[in-house]
């Protein structure tokens with residue numbers, strides 16, 4: 204009984220639905236690449252790969268993100284991780300606006316796509332980010 208309680212508490216902590224946040228890939232990643240094509244925001248890149256805000260979004264030229272950061276959407280940005288697949292937090296919406304659950308976490312064979320405690324955002328902030336990146 205205690206054993207099952209520990210499992211339940213662990214799972215609740217892993218995806219605490221009261222706290223919404225971007226997803227991060229941990230060092231457990233085995234570089235299988237399964238998550239990359241599943242991301243509706245093109246927020247996932249292979250290790251050492253340069254990336255752009257314009258990739259997989261409608262963003263072009265000078266942009267100011269909803270969080271106030273300024274970029275040129277067409278400029279290449281430095282890789283977040285040189286060895287493992289990584290998620291660009293500023294492009295991740297936890298799949299809000301597209302799917303009911305994070306698609307990267309759903310397909311990852313080693314469960315290494317987890318909520319990023321350093322990127323806590325409200326559901327409204329994530330939806331704003333999604334609408335900012337994808338004009339309708």
Ligand code: SF4
Pocket residue numbers: 226241242243244245246247290294295296297298299305306307308
């Ligand atoms: Fe992409 Fe969704 Fe994973 Fe964020 S949670 S990186 S938007 S697949």
Ligand code: SF4
Pocket residue numbers: 228231232233234235236237238239288307310311312313314315316
């Ligand atoms: Fe890494 Fe999981 Fe993505 Fe595979 S699916 S590349 S193990 S994060």
